[in-house]
Amino acid sequence: MKIVVCIKQVPDTNEVKLDPVTGTLIRDGVPSIINPDDKAGLEAALELKEANGAEVTVITMGPPQADAVLREAMAMGADNAYLVTDRAFGGADTLATSTTLAAAIKTLEYDLIITGRQAIDGDTAQVGPQIAEHLDIPNISYAEDIKVEGKDVIVKRQYEDRYHVVKVQMPCLITALGEMNKPRYMTPGGVFDAYRTKEVKVITRADLSVTDEVIGLKGSPTKVAQSFPKSVKPAGTKVILDPKDSAEYIIEKLQEKFII
């Protein structure tokens, strides 16, 4: 079985702070990480490899420095890594991104494709299902659990108030929820191999059979018209009182606001 896992390098948005004066993002010193949902997807692939035997390939689209997340994935246990990178891919929205990634995946062999549900910088959750559409294969989103039985994949698919157990035939694409597992750490030997013996293969514009009209800025139906910091409401009052006075303070405020 051949598994392709799509991963993305993202800034750790948990570490992002806002400049209290300008309201803009302070990006300096914010670490880059493997997007958490993607890392869970990679862990799921590695577990399937251990249970069923599989070759795990990771692929990412991004600038040259995204090499780092591919090395990390190989240090965790991925067998192969591909970096999809070219200036021609820049400025892509989700449709152009998914078109590019699907075209790159077409150059590989796959039975099962796993992506994270969504990336923590864009939060769209769109690229996974869109890749599946371009490849004309089924997709199951929001997976809490993935099992392989012969030619089928059995997925526990989460909804707000229920889950479905769904059987889908390979080739197919699954989007993984971050909470489905706890990703393993890199091993020292894995790190050594990832940087010394394994290679990251590069896929560029020239390797893909797509027209210029469907990639990059040109292939992106949506444009960012404006981006702005969130409006901040003025801070309220903050008090330090002993517990009894605290309770009375809350009751006083609730009565003032006619809540009780």
Next chain:
Amino acid sequence: MNLQDYKGVFVFAQQVDCKISGVSFELIGKAKELAAELGTNVTAVILGDGVTALADSLAVYGADKVVVVDHPSLKEYTTEPYTHAMYSVIESYKPEVVLYGATAIGRDLAPRVSARVKTGLTADCTKLEVDAETKNLRMTRPAFGGNIMATIVCPDHRPQMATVRPGVMQRANKIAGAKADLDVVELTFEKNNKYVEVMEVVKTVVDKMDIMDAKILVSGGRGVGNKENFKLLEDFAKVIGGEVSSSRASVDAGWTEKDQQVGQTGKTVRPNLYFAIGISGAIQHLAGMEESDVIIAINKDETAPIFDVADYGLVGDFKAILPILTEQMKEIMA
């Protein structure tokens, strides 16, 4: 593509078990505002098995027209038959705008449809408006984990599509007794490689109130410390007539359930009163609750960012404050 050929604001009216999801009515409410500015009308699209009878309830909430695809292949939600149905409706009606709820269904269906139609899609919008000059839809959404807002347009492709966060848009006033102007669309569903089999449906939420419907929420975070301490929040919530919700940290720690989670990857709530107890106020959490009418925060850490959005902040130990507050409230409410 001739943009002038595309007319009307369409809403994917999600139903589950033949019950229309609340977000569908919110979308119709918003669609009516947009349609008024565009000089067009609102069509609700309902897909399912045995759902034709639901059409009138969509008219009651303001849909001018209802398009129904009623077929056994659409009984449980699965991606391909729903995509086929939605794609077919879009191809034949050519709407200028299509809105979906940003639900576990909408956020799977809409991307698949967008890739089939080859148009743009903006995820998880919290604001929609019509550009006065171009008449394009301006779709605003949080990005970067809720740190910034981005306004997206889709100028040269139609339809302009968006998923919209539940709990953000207002429902329109009901029109009692309204009857739907109904179009029943007959489609054939041919099984292909993209069809999947739903082997089991397991409902996980039992007769608990949805935190999105609660008027008062008592919400706990990492600072609550353990599952047992949540009992203090439950006792207080009971006395004040509220529900218990939580931050992601509490869900991850196993103290609360996923359906109680407020925030960027949980639910967006706007109750009359929100208690944030032991919640530091990560931006992802604030994104889900800062529209609450009144926010009261209790936290030991004087520098916690939750105090920046709280109307009233109390620096202190909730374990000392909450039992006293619960007792005093009991007397007042008695």
